[in-house]
Amino acid sequence: MPIAERRLYLHPIRDASRHLVRELGFMGSTLAGTDLPPSAVHALIEIGDRQVDTAAQLCTVLNLEKSSVSRMLNKLIKAGELATQPGERDARERILRLTEQGRQTLAGINSFAERQVLNALDILPAAACADIAAGLQTYAAALRAHRAGEAAPVPETEIVSGYRPGFVARTLEMHMQYYSRTVGFGAFFESTVGTALADLAGRLSHPLNETWSALSGGRIVGSVSIDGESLGDNRAHLRAFIIDDSLRGSGVGRKLLNRAVAFCDERGFRETHLWTFKGLDAARHLYESLGFVLAEEQQGEQWGQPMTEQLFIRPHG
Known part of the structure; x- marks a missing residue:
């Protein structure tokens, strides 16, 4: 994470640490x-x-x-x-x-x-208790790792398929945590993504659609979905790929995408499409390593502000 982003959390964490000590x-x-x-x-x-x-x-x-x-x-x-x-x-x-x-x-x-x-x-509500437990454990482990000169610890995660309670809310929350900070998206983006996720959640029981969640301590910390219906012509749409900020660079994102790509291969889709934004270089490298190729770029303001959208396509077979 760039130092400018880390500094956003500096004072809240220091303040919370002092209060804990007291x-x-x-x-x-x-x-x-x-x-x-x-x-x-x-x-x-x-x-x-x-x-x-x-x-x-x-x-x-x-x-x-x-x-x-x-x-x-x-x-x-x-x-x-x-x-x-x-x-x-x-x-x-x-x-x-x-x-x-x-x-x-x-x-x-x-x-x-x-x-x-x-x-x-x-x-406190149960969700807050889970967040506190996961966050404190990760923060404490990171402090120990820095003192010992070791690599940052990676929380234990498992990848599970299918709908889970909180799928829409948690996936939307992770999107907003990332895109509001890095791009500046606000209410319009949240409303649009929330509507799309709700629509997809209602169709996850259909055989051409599936979702996968990365779980840590029972909490959703990553998500990706395949919508095999909306594009038609035997094309799959990879949607809502996101991981929690604490897991970036951990390999969890690749595990999620591997499951999604394997599903598309098994179902025999002709190709898989995904849309993303120009400038997200780490994600682009990951997509290309799995066979996705940049097929189209276009300027648009449908997310509430001017952005360059990119279409990546992965052919199958």
Whole structure:
């Protein structure tokens, strides 16, 4: 994503991050209803969940210096929250384990934190809860990846066919999120695309039509459809191809298009058409890699502002 686009999200994310830190109690000297500092609470959680079991691993996970982790662990051991035992492969390595007291402390921490989260989610609609869970996980993973110098993580997705509840609304939302930001489309574009999607949704039960959704955590994060009726003359129309901003460059778009193209081949269409806009170079490269060829360009204002539309055609057989 270009830096100009990233900056659109900069201040909202920073503001939300500060509020999270404050509301969750990280500004205080203790955390989660305990008399422990935040680093110690996080250490107990990671050790208790068996995500880490050595001081070295804890340094990496908590992003703390070795000396800080060493002092914190010594205090937890002295307080009776932690114990150490020799490693199975190397007796010199000290394995960290919670004591019975530590397990009780962790249970209290988890209970406190769960109440905080559930109380907040209780006043939100279910769709917002799903968005928050997916967004926070992706953002946190991206922060970790940048610190470690790794590639950006790709959320787990699955491609499913057929109508799903929310197909029209979610596909339209992803279109508007992208095109309002990159092109400046507004209400006219939203109304036009929404009408077309609603019409297509009513015909998805017909054998020449199909749609595919990319799902992450049960949420639609990508979509593409084939309309095998509207063009006639044994031609298919590839429509409503879009993926969530968080998945651009992840390969999910190619997986969706592969399913759509395979469907057209299986149904024996003579050719497949798709319309797009000039300047969307990443999408054009993807289309051409799958056999689509630019067949026509035309100027138009049917989307609410002057645009150069492009027709790509993929012959079959």
